[in-house]
Amino acid sequence: MLADIGYLSLILSLVLCGYAVAGNIICLKHNNRRLFDSARGAVYAVALLSTVASLVLIYLLATGDFSVTYVSEYTSSDLPFFYKITAMWAGNAGSLLLWFWVLSIYAAVVAKGNKIKDMTPYVLGILMVNALFFVFVMAFLTNPFEKLPYNPGEGQGLNPMLQNPGMVIHPVTTYLGYVGFAIPFAFAMAGLILKRSDDEWIKVTRRWTIIAWLFLTLGNLTGAQWAYEELGWGGYWAWDPVENASFLPWLTGSAFLHSVMIQERKNMLKIWNILLIIITFVLTLFGTFLVRSGVLTSVHAFGRSDLGKYFLAFTVASLVASLWLMVDRLNMLREEKEFESYISKESSFLFNNLILVGIAFATFWGTIFPLISEAVTGNKITVSIPFFNSVNAPLGLAMTLLIGICPLIAWRKSGVKNLAENFLAPGGAALAFAVVAFALGLRKPYALLAFTIACFSISATLWEVIKGVITRKRITGENVLAAAGRLITRNRRRYGGYIIHLGLLMLIVGVIGSNTYDTEMVKTLKFGETVKVKDYTLTYQNLAERKQGKNDAVYADLLVSKGDKLIGTLEPERVFYPTHPNPATEVAINSTLKEDLYIILSAWDKDGSATFKFLLNPLVAWMWIGGYVMIFGTIFALWPGRGGAVGAKYTQRS
Template identity: 55%
Template sequence: MANFGTIGLSIAFGMGIYSVVAFFMFNSNRGLKYLLSAKNAVYGTALFTTLSVFAMLYALITGDFSIEYVTQYTSQDLPTIYKLTALWAGNAGSLLFWAWILVLLAALVTVSKENREYIPYASPIMMVVSVFFLFMLNFVSQPFVQLLNPPPDGMGMNPMLQNPGMVIHPVTLYLGYVGFTVPFAFAMAALIMKNPGDQWIKLTRKWTLISWLFLTLGNLFGAQWAYVELGWGGYWAWDPVENASLMPWLTGSAFLHSVMVQERKNMLKIWNMVLIIVTFGLTLFGTFLVRSGVVASVHAFGNSSLGAYFLIFTSLIILAALYLVADRINLLRQGNQFESYISKESSFLLNNLLLVGSAFSIFWGTVFPIVSEAVVGQKIAVGIPFFNQVNAPIGLAFTLLMGICPLIAWRKANFENIAKNFLWPWIIAIIGMLLMVFIGGITKPYALIAYTICVFVISSTLQDIFKGVRVRKKLTGENLIVSLIRLLSKNRRRYGGYVIHMGIVMMIVGITGSNVFNSEAVKTFKPGETAEVGGYTISFKGLQQTSRDNMEVIYADLSVIHNNNDMGNLQVEKVFYSTSEQPMTEPAIISTFKEDLYVLLTGWEDDGTAIFKIHINPQIKWLWTGGWVIVIGVIFALWPGKGSGVGSRYLGRGEVSYGKRVR
């Protein structure tokens, strides 16, 4: 298998180089045969990379310990599912997985019939990136290196990686990272073709939205994994590698919003080009952080020489892209200008500035240890308070804009309409705030502001939908239900975006509650003892021991009662893996929309006494549920249907603007 995989990667590398050369020959007017040959080379690159991936998977499953990578990340007693996930557990394997996704996407773009005029320019750009990864796999980080004296068993997988999150978190994150190569390639193709209008945006809208969705899910699944595996009661620690995945999500979110302004008003062309370049660059920057060892992270692969290669390649491709933007600057400047600071397009720009500002603050906080070491000779880490203090107000301002933007007109809004459109949403928000204070007992300023903004966003969104239904009903005579269904179906992009906004509001609720109102306690129990913690009656039955697969488990049996309701039994575990001296703490969690009871077993005595750390984390479930609401919104926005124009609502014959028909 090792030789098979190595040969496959060598052929893929050669075919990748040939595809780039053949595309160049075609673009130099050397004949159609070069285009056909280049396309076939792209398909061949994808085929042989796929064969190499299958060779690695076969080696991992069968335990071919003659391959160094298999020895490093698997063992005979490792469950099969984790043998499969070992493909992306290490440096070389994860690069192979990344390259595989990338060449498959390049093949899909090349075979597409929707973008024929862009293929000779977009496909070679994707293949240049693919060739870089294949170069790394062939010459720098080779996944099929063989051992002269294979051991009888492997070293096994890091216990922290033996979690269901390992199955889905890296996959979704990599799909999000790699997916943004497609809009980047099309943007550069549009510049090369001297056609920087909105055609490239329309062709890549689905690619961009799907990539953004996978990046969203990747971050969310990573947070869930940290929550259930790392045993500290939280889900986001502003770790450098966590930050590396959040930054392209922020700039990608900004890009998704700003391209709507370009499509609708023929504006922000330069800004959108720079945004997609930055987003693509940040996806590569994340691989640099993970593989360079320049910053400490629980997610990093450790020190390696790969970081320098990624830094050089990322710098070169970003500089080349920016040079192309500068060279086409006169074409990009053609378009409309802002007519008023109070308009929908201005609110979109402010939205972008907030998102990019947040990304920059995270970038600065992440690289500050590197900068400080270069300047003063000492790494000075930036702590969690910095990230929270900077990004919390930005997050609230961004959330507020989600409620403001739908109710502001394009071009120029007058104060009379603004007052009319925002009256009821603010009345409802203020009533909600008063109820939270006097009935809910919420007095902490940050939580009160955040929840009030969330109520405002929900009410303004519902008002916008209601107005659309009312206008449609008046013009067509349909009943309310039919009007609602047809209104939504006529503009899936707009209302899919609203569903996504509702998911983000739910996540804001979860983030706020879990950070502002969380509490913890340390309790010591003897077998049979009971204690009250945060309104929960917890009874400790005793410690037990068992064996599972490749681990020994010490677990505590607990029963929980809350508000006279039996919440069931909990098993809180300390897990000892055969391949690791460090035990893993597995929390037990009871989750409701109100709060999570999160229990950790931290130690025990010979007489059976056990020590527990107990967290009460309010509204965490809102965070996870909000993520799935976002998924629903994206699917709805992408679902095929007529009349899915930008920011408009259709009745079949014309566009609706409140109270009048636009012909």
């Protein structure tokens, strides 16, 4: 009964989405205000209906109505309440419903805001076409409310790996980010349709873009953290097609965020900005295609479902339509100006963009290469992890360097004096770091170079802030703290950006450390036996079993000390879930700012001997700290109120 209400909501949504699309188009043709209000009403109604459908599904999951296929496939009665609800996005149909829910609410917010009156109908029309596709897929291809012919009385349970707090936040934030890029895309297309070449669409959608980027950042971050803590292989990123699918729009979205600043300030890069937002949006669709088609081999085993071809068709259609529109309007977007100098802030933005897009292209290339090679030669040739690392590491380092260079150079053109003045302090800091690090034994050339570049960019960013504080102090006569506080809170957009950069640099430090100085060791120990992992001494003390709710866990006790200092007992375990045939690894991590000691309990024998895998991952904690600093910086910049405005335009009169 309740499931029928859910399905009915979907069918009604389908009709209303269609009506909203048609209404928005027709109201423009005939300039019909009443029809526009009615179409806008339809957008609100779709948001309401998607909410009803989602709440119905959540209710069915929470109460364990196993007569509904989706509920019985992804939950069981012994599942903790929390995970019953999060099972909404554990499966295909439910995650599509979540996507649709988010999209329709975003659309309703756009309709309510009605920021650019003549654009709104187009924007809503485009968003509703998008919503129409998702609701069509659910209504006819994979219905989340499908019922079983009988009630099995019990469900199959949720995959243990998804029973983790990280799995709660990761999918939702990724979706909020993915869907968010639809808004700037819709505005960009509306601007093109209306033949407007100004940057109002950028101003209105800036918050949307940053919010989408914020969520996508959080999604990638929590995904990596979940993989590191839960999957138990010691890493956080494997360049798997599904990981790449969420990394690609993040890269192009980051490029877009930067390049629109050039358009805001200098009226340049108009075509490039349109192209970037098209690519970003299409990549979000491509990601959903990749996840649901099974065309690529991924450890995230997808069924080869029929859905793939619908998603591919929609992705290609969106790409072709938007590119065609852009090409048709190219004349209007032509720009008069060019960069005055390679050594200018705007050219550093250009390089930043080229590098981000370069990383995106290389990642995309490696991801789809098996498909290309199969189509061309008939042989599926796969590209392994070292490819991604060897291509993206130099590009990433170049970008890291640019983060430091950009704030140090002036708009338009930097003189030698300006350069010398600004580069002296951070350059000196980086050089001093390199000498000290070398003296302390950091001898791997790649690692030394990478850390030095990161150090340069961190000092440059801090130096930029310090210079601002000194200037403000001199002008206003405030004390240092007041000057710093006011400077930062009154220019939140700018300093929020610097906070994000610092966070990213910390994250990069973590990536460099964990990729260049990691140690790995596998060892079978008897009771009382001791093993040394670098400076750590570990003694295997005990192997035992305990109940964890409905699950049984086998755990090993390892007494860990470093030098003379006792750290404590670490307990890696393997957990047996009643609804799952195989035990899941729960690693034990002793995390410090310097390094993570990461222990996996692999196997045990009747005589009590156990096999462990020990990993020493340097600086990993900085990845998570840096990631959350990025999130903080983004929220700081976004926070409404004074200080969030863009700086002055820097266009030259010619």
